[in-house]
Amino acid sequence: MLFSKTWADACNEDSQAKPFWIDFFEIFGITNKRVATFELNVKKLGGAQGFVDLFWPGVLLVEHKSRGKSLDDAVDQAIGYLHNLPERDLPQLVVVCDFARFRVRRLATGETVEFELKHLHKHVKLFGLLAGYKVQDIRSEDPVNIKAAERMGRLHDALKASGYSGHALEVLLVRLLFCLFADDTGIFQPAQSFRDFVEERTAPDGSDLGPRLGQLFQVLNTHESQRSKNIDEQLGQFAYINGRLFEETLPMADFSTAMREALLDACALDWSAISPAIFGSLFQSIMDEKARRNLGAHYTSEANILKLIKPLFLDELHAEFERVKGHRNKLFEFHKKLRQLTFFDPACGCGNFLVISYRELRELELKVLRADHELSAHKGQLTVDVHGLIGVNVDQFFGIEIEEFPAQIAQVALWLVDHQMNLRVSVEFGLYFARIPLKSTPQIRHANALQLDWNDVLPAERCSYVLGNPPFLGYSYQSKDQKADLAAVMQGIHGAGVLDFVCGWYILAGRYCQGNQTHAAFVSTNSITQGEHVAVLWGEMQRLGMHIHFAHRTFQWSNEAKGNAAVHCVIVGFGHENQVVKTIYEYEDIKGLPLAVPVKNINPYLIDAPTVFLPKRREPICNVPQMTKGSQPTDGGNLLLEDAEKTELLVVEPQADKWIRPFLGADEFINNIQRWCLWLVDCPPNELRSMPEVMKRIQAVKAMRKSSTKLATIELSETPAIFGEIRQPAEGNYLLIPLHSSEARTYVPIGFCDASIVCGNANAMIPNAGLFHFGVMTSAMHNAFMRFTCGRLESRYRYSNTIVYNNYPWPGFSGEPLSDKHRTAIEQAAQCVLDARAQFASSSLADLYDPLTMPPALLKAHQKLDTAVDAAYQPSGGKKNYASDAERVAFLFDLYQRITSLLPALASKKKQKPKSAES
Template identity: 85%
Template sequence: MGLNWNEIKSRALLFSKTWADACNEDSQAKPFWIDFFEIFGITNKRVATFELNVKKLGGAQGFVDLFWPGVLLVEHKSRGKSLDDAVDQAIGYLHNLPERDLPQLVVVCDFARFRVRRLATGETVEFELKHLHKHVKLFGLLAGYKVQDIRSEDPVNIKAAERMGRLHDALKASGYSGHALEVLLVRLLFCLFADDTGIFQPAQSFRDFVEERTAPDGSDLGPRLGQLFQVLNTHESQRSKNIDEQLGQFAYINGRLFEETLPMADFSTAMREALLDACALDWSAISPAIFGSLFQGIMDEKARRNLGAHYTSEANILKLIKPLFLDELHAEFERVKGHRNKLFEFHKKLRQLTFFDPACGCGNFLVISYRELRELELKVLRADHELSAHKGQLTVDVHGLIGVNVDQFFGIEIEEFPAQIAQVALWLVDHQMNLRVSVEFGLYFARIPLKSSPQIRHANALRLDWHEVLPAERCSYVLGNPPFLGKQYQTPEQKADLARVVHDIKGGGVLDFVSGWYILAGQYLQGCTSTQVSFVSTNSITQGEQVAVLWGEMQRLGMHIHFAHRTFQWSNEAKGNAAVHCVILGFGPEDQAVKTIYEYEDIKGLPHAVPVKRINAHLVDAPDVLLNKRRTPICEVPEMTNGNMPNDGGKLLFSQAEKEELLHLQPNAKEWIKPFSMGEEFINNTPRWCLWLVNCSPSQLRSMPHVMKRVEMVRETRLASSRATTKELASTPTLFGEIRHPKSKRYLAIPKVSSERRQFIPIGYLDIDVICGDKIFFVDDASLFTFGVLTSTMHNAWMRYTCGRLKSDYSYSNTIVYNNYPWPGFAGEALSDKHRTAIEQAAQCVLDARAQFASSSSLADLYDPLTMPPALLKAHQKLDTAVDAAYQPSGGKKSYASDAERVAFLFELYQRITSLLPAPAVKKTRTPKVIES
């Protein structure tokens, strides 16, 4: 157990009096500094070297008066000598020291005066010997009191991971791999951290052990580490009486961290140097919240190339934990902090809370949650101390009062290595917080040996019964960041895992992998009323076809959404980090009167909180309705249809150059080549062509051998397919796989995929001669009224909240977006001719504004937010006014503050319209036919 500050100050006062008259460097400097170390409880005379031979700047030999590698360098002078000269001399020694040996503190002294420089910051403090007791905290690292400003963006995190990476690579290359390598690295991580945070005393004990007790060639490093691990796992009372003194000074750690006996690793000179290089870093500054992910990254060479891009930022984690529990706990603390009994009960409550991350990875969410809970407990201790001081009680029993502990945290992780890291990361942040408490109250506090452990289970969360990890009735909060994987990205094993969870859910095959955690959380909380859940997810689960499938099941399980962060960009500042568009949802079995939606004007910016009474599955303050796929629109409007699907292996399609080449070889093919457009070509006005051989007679076809060659390639491509339906299409190789072409002279084209940057999906009219592909929806013979409503802000707002996403782009759907869209005039109030005419006229103005730029600009140009012509923008604003006015007889507003406000109104309207529809016909159950043998 370390000394408290009062004891250290008392010792410093006694030291000042004892050495008040000392003046001679030669005879008194060495005992002076031996005595100085004893102020901080360091009685081991081996921590530092006196008179170390070092080359000075310029090459001359010199002798450092006292040197403790990585910790302290002292230049001592006789009383009255110049401290400036002493500083110059000390700094001169630094230039020829290995980087890993550079000290944290440089001290010069002439018995009567001290001058202390912190090398990392350049901060310098000078004081007299008689005032040493006032400045002892400068030397806090010697007594284990060392609190860093822990920052996730601190480069030391990257450096630490890189150095561990080099050690990992060297060990793996030597043949030491798998489970043993992972456990060894986790143990070394703990030892490196313990060396700089007072767990091992004196400071740098582990480094000194490696440097002084192992051979330079590394030949005995493996066995010596094995010996050290055995010591760390053995209580002091059970160790051999003949144990080496340097080994015997290490504290008993416990926690089962050093329990397993590992195979012996063989080290080389370079590998020993790599370990010592890692020792040289200041591990007290490491952020356990992100280091776990960085540390895991060293195991993957591909991930390591972009080290720093694979962790979750603290800011994003706080977006989840603050509304889930932290804000409420802080508010409660403010209410009770002035009342002793209420404060006691609140502190007791903190100790009883439990946190469960069923996809914990390296423990980021658990670590930040634990740190914040300990920060709150520190506030409780301060408040209690202040209340005690008023009653004359000036001391605080920190050891008895610290209640929050790592055993309140539970997790499941499918990979063993990150599961081990998560457990150690929680211990590391626990000790960092213990140091905070130690400095705050001047009483050294460390939980060594480790008596409490986080409960991190190495298992598959989609197959494990969560109650085995933590019974739901004991769980306060479920939280985390489960993996997001769309159905096309899931491995066969992941598909099987998810199928096990969703097999009874109709349409469950469309669900993202993350949905498994939502459904299991809902099942886990059956019978519990107070437990709350919050997960980070891709926004796919609140848009498109997944919504009705997932949230239909969640509603069946009795879950209510309590808070939601609408779509924002989930990323950190690391270079090359791919941004993911995410939402955060908080939910539980108990409904709440007041809920909160966090809105983002800029998805890369900060949110603002909006109190609401309802949050539906589309994250709108609107009725809790679900949009199912519909074959026909809910309103009497024209049908929207898929375009033609070639299914030709590209053999019926041409670029401009390929078309010209074919016509050069086959001039008579001209009448069979038609303009062709997928969504991308439509938006960008890119020329593309296709062979449209509908009604082409056999004789005409045989007169075009180059066309015949392409038709033959279509047949071969289809025959080679593994799908039976595609093989069948080989019998009609002249035709597109699916033909759905408009019949009127012009039709309205709606691209299926459009950039999220655009305020409006670029839709427009195409002539009958243009063959639309299957990346376009079309409305045949669409009126100006139809065009006007579909290109309005009202419809585009509905689209943004209900469509699916392809990456971050909008993925329009006729069955979800169009067929569920509530048009004006269908909720009992007929649309007036005045409103219809106003919309048609405004729609024509939009087309006229486009026409001004048609010869030089594509729809992509016209609808880019940066290049949209003012005339077109003004036309759209006029159209919006007309469309909004048409909704006013149904309860719509004259103007709307946001898309969310528009969509909330549209959901109300949707509910009214669908309540007027006839009930869907009940499908008759077919009786299975029995075939008798």
């Protein structure tokens, strides 16, 4: 208001424009006249020479006119100057003014605002960027995040190529990241101080940039009161940062002209728009040239992080706020509670989960301050003591990260989001608030989380929430050291050798949470809720007293970036407390949004059913035929023949024909692929020796087996003419079940085969099976049980006899025996399915069971079969109709408990059997 009154009568551009703008800058506390240049010589569009009235590179361009002159002409003149400015110097604001009127254009959006001098106070926020004080539009998917990482990547590469590498390079880049961010968010005053320092105080060839940066870092680490009285004025304006960020003395980096230009290009971005939530991951990826080629593919989207933190703590806190926001004392206690919460990510990486959690906690605190302000206003108190009331801080956040660079980034990212939220508070209440120098520090430990006692980072009794996204590595992908780390954690847990690497964090979290009120939640591959993992991992978690509080069933964990890797994940929230209200988040489409379903219990298969663990069983729990694995060649491909190979062999050795049989692996069975094998089980030695081409193949089998590192395979070299494991029935039919099948299919295709067709080890088989067994196994009921309990290969179903088939509760084995009526109905419906398939004899099972191409006649036959099987379960308590697979499986788990309660306790058997269909 004082500025408007002082300059109300000004009218002459020549004599009054310069003092007008010097006065204007002082509104924002900018007294250093060096920030902008008056009368800068610039070429206009077309090549003519012109003079910009006022220019602040990267921030502001002003064209000033005498009172009453056309602002339209002034705008055209100002825009004309932009064409010949370097990209990094393009201003964020273009302003034209005739003393009485302002017209302000935001260059990035084209938004234009015009107002009179007397109304400047109403529009002062337009110029907040002059002091790094502005409303921010921070979007995780904003391309500016990618652009920032790319520019820092160029600088990284240049430094590394010069010989500056390792720890020193990582720390230098982290410091530069902080300086770039501080330049645009008001930490450094005035705005663009760092850019101006580099541009004005270092030589164009970069020769002194390294020493000057070292000098700046020393200043940032020194309190103003302890700095030299002769310090350079431009250096002296930088605030003391503290936080130990600039404490370490680094080796001096040697810069070139190109490297200095790369740094200035990075300075030209608006770093206030950067999202700390994802930039940490992007920033980390610049250290890896391969990862950088796919920038944006490796970060975790905010939407996915919110899937974990909302049910873990955020939803409950927001609900509590809604209950207390109208009561001053309760609101005060709630605010105090927010300050006391602690968050711990024991595999924090670049801090994504901690950053989003901190931001959301600060957002909630802002709501508390707003509510408190409204309650105060009713009592005539119209101001808020922001400095005294903001309590939530970065020192409530803890993490462990095995790599040093991401650990440093996580710490800085938390400071950055802290300052972004401080600016939000400043805009909200009109009082500038910043935590500089840094006094509170996030506790990010650079260590191996599977070797470190987590209590050394944060004592369990002080921890509110454990959260994160630990590494997903399956057993075969783990390094030797990772296997050793996991084995140490799992010591004493039977069967732990099958577990995914992420299970180490679950077990340690269970031990950490045991006996206290800490709640935990992790993102994991869905393998931890399937197959062998369940009994091993969750059996131990149950022993530790853990209960599942909420769970997201399988969904696709990815982001919107091009080329990103999609992983099928679950989220499991757990703790020692057995909560009354539990929630399962169901996905109709794994790429879609979840539906929250309140449930009474969540078992380890993520079903509202009793907590049971399906053990690996050698025999079925019901009186049904045994399932076994197909025969395994272990031949290096030498006993197997493609169609062309069979033809070629028979041309030279036609007598081999009677020793060749059709061979079916899973792929051949599902896709109608013709394949053959040499089946020489009963071939007399003299006949075998009369076939030299066959003998060559046998010799190759012997050599392959003999060269193996496995003793059992070496022993098989003594009988090279036959398969390594033979389970083929001598006569009759058998039911073939492919061990792996696409997750897109509603029904896993199975079928009958003649014993003359050799079943390979990619399948399981049931000799002596009938239509009843085929009918039940190809029904919706059995397929639902399989989907929830089998393991997975990538996302494909991975059938197992020991986990799925042998634990499956068949109809008629609990309560009333299966009636002849129900058995006959199933057999008739099963035959209808086979008949429907026969109508399309030229189509493969892959064609028939693709949901997009499944013939209506086959679909109708399956639906009739599903009805018959469902009806057979009704005497045992089953429903006529089921709303979902989960509802079917919940019933089957209850039935499983009833059946197994009548069985003797499961005991290990010493008798060795051939390997089963378990995968």
